Amino acid sequence: MADLSDDELLAELGVAIEQPKARTYTPREERIIAGFEDIVRFHDEHGRAPLHGEDRDIFERLYAVRLDRLRELDECRELLTPLDTHGLLSMADVEAAMPVENIDDDALLAELGIAVDPAADDIRVLRHVPSADERRAAEEIANRxxxxxxxxxxxxxxxxxxxxxxxxxxxxxxxxxxxxxxxxxxxxxxxxxxxxxxxxxxxxxxxxxxxxxxxxxxxxxxxxxxxxxxxxxxxxxxxxxxxxxxxxTEPDAGPLFAATSEDGDLESGTIYVLRSNSDHATIAEHRDLIHKIGVTGGSIEARIANASKDATYLLAGVEIVASYNLFNINRAKLEALIHRVFAPAQVDLTIRDRFGNPVRPREWFLVPLAVIDAAVEKIRDGSIVNYRYDPAHAALVEA
CATH class of the missing domain: 2.30.30.30 (SH3 type barrels.)
Structure with missing residues (x-):
């Protein structure tokens, strides 16, 4: 007959084996265990128990005080002995340790600039140690x-x-x-x-x-x-x-299409689409597709009068290729909404202004005029917030 284990023999004899129940811990016990695990990790990293001394790292001194306290309390030694693989709870070297009253968690934390609430309960062991669940959650967030x-x-x-x-x-x-x-x-x-x-x-x-x-x-x-x-x-x-x-929050048209005027609204506004006459290599190669899209409450002509001296307009003349009149709009929000829709097609371009400083104009987009026209129609009916521009298909698609 094959050799049977003790459990198998008992089972053959019809003796039920009671499985040990998993122990549950109180919040206080969890904090004691979590604090001791810090000390065990320190030993794993340094090959020794944490020591006292002003020349020691502030956290090593904190662990040393904590270990002294754990050694002194019978309930802690009983709780932690199964976890003490390094014999850290041995009382052999306690007499050589610095007296606990000479340095404590509060004093060490004060050196770190951390305020301590004197009204806190008197669970002096590991009062500043988070629970295991709290530490796991914090580590998961911090693990980037x-x-x-x-x-x-x-x-x-x-x-x-x-x-x-x-x-x-x-x-x-x-x-x-x-x-x-x-x-x-x-x-x-x-x-x-x-x-x-x-x-x-x-x-x-x-x-x-x-x-x-x-x-x-x-x-x-x-x-x-x-x-x-x-x-x-x-x-x-x-x-x-x-x-x-x-x-x-998700983008919201807000008061763009409101029936009545609010603070910041304009009675009317104009979406303008410009094409640059710049001789920059990128602009020249895609001149029919690269457009500047903006919104103004005044005259477009007045706005672009000094385009050749303004880095926003690529230090070159521009031509108006399209304009659209709208009413009861918030100009800033409308412009931001348009730029959000066409963000995937924004032209990444850096030029030097009149003083030699690098400038990256933000309102130029590589997008066909027909798609801009379609976007304006969706602005008018309020559905533009549900769309974005897909450069791969050169079309508006549902977001």
């Missing part, structure tokens, strides 16, 4: 890598910034009572997190979280040219905890 293809996303961030400046987009606090659910985080949305604009570039297949809720893996690109792959619920938690966390 360089975005190798950031050039593909850079125009999106630049357009969002212009939209925010012009009022086409606004920011809203990311709070639970705002009716914004985590399920609403979708591909293509923008947020402000940690002072950076964050763009949800990809949303993976739905997965079931341990608590039964639906989650998903996201690819988030940040305006500082980094990216991270994190869970949707982690992004949500980070936005809730960030006092400056914001949701950036």
């Amino acid at each position: 890598e360089k975005c190798e293809n950031f050039t593909a996303f850079k125009p999106l961030f630049e357009q969002v910034e212009r939209d925010l400046d012009s009022g086409v987009r606004v920011t809203r606090p990311f709070v639970k009572d705002a009716g914004f659910l985590k399920a609403d985080i979708t591909k293509g949305q923008f947020f402000i997190l940690g002072g950076q604009i964050a763009y949800v570039a990809e949303v993976g297949e739905p997965i079931r979280a341990p608590n039964g809720e639906t989650d998903a893996r996201l690819k988030v690109v940040y305006s500082n040219a980094t990216e991270s792959n994190l869970l949707l619920r982690s992004l949500q938690r980070a936005l809730y905890k960030d006092d400056a966390g914001r949701r950036i």
Whole structure:
């Protein structure tokens, strides 16, 4: 008969084997464990326990004080012994350690400029250590890598910034009572997190979280040219905890087509389309396709009178190829909206002004006049906010 294990023999005899129950920890115990894990990691990196001494790193001194306290408390030693693979809780060298009263977490944190609330509870062990869940969420948010293809996303961030400046987009606090659910985080949305604009570039297949809720893996690109792959619920938690966390709204025509005038509105305005007479190689090669699109509340002729001296007009004369009159519009918002639609076709061009300074004109686009005409019709009926320009097909497509 083949050799049987103890469990198999008991099973043959009909003796039920009680499976050990997974232990659950209180929040205080979780913080004690998390703090001890910091000390274990320090040992793994340096090959020794953290030491006291003014010449030591401030965090090593903090870990040394923490270890002293853990050694002194019976309940902590009992809790942590199964995790103490390096024998850090041994009392053998406690007498050689600096007395705990000589230096504590508060004193060390004060040296770091971190205020301590004296009214906090007296769980003096690891009071400043986050729970394991909090640390995992923070690490996931902080674990960002360089975005190798950031050039593909850079125009999106630049357009969002212009939209925010012009009022086409606004920011809203990311709070639970705002009716914004985590399920609403979708591909293509923008947020402000940690002072950076964050763009949800990809949303993976739905997965079931341990608590039964639906989650998903996201690819988030940040305006500082980094990216991270994190869970949707982690992004949500980070936005809730960030006092400056914001949701950036989708573009809105706002008062562009309002029936009545508001502050900042004009009785009438003119969309103008110009073509440059510049002899710049790029302009000359695509002269019939490169157009400047803008909005003015006055005379187009007066606006372009000094074009040859203005870097905005490529320091060359221009010709008016089309103009469209509109009523009850906000000029700044309308212009920002048009530039957003044609952003994928913006001409990346740098010229020198009259003083030799480099200038990058922003209002020139490589787009056929017929498509501009179609865009104006959609502006008139209010549907332009649902479209964007696709350079590959030289046409407006639904966003």
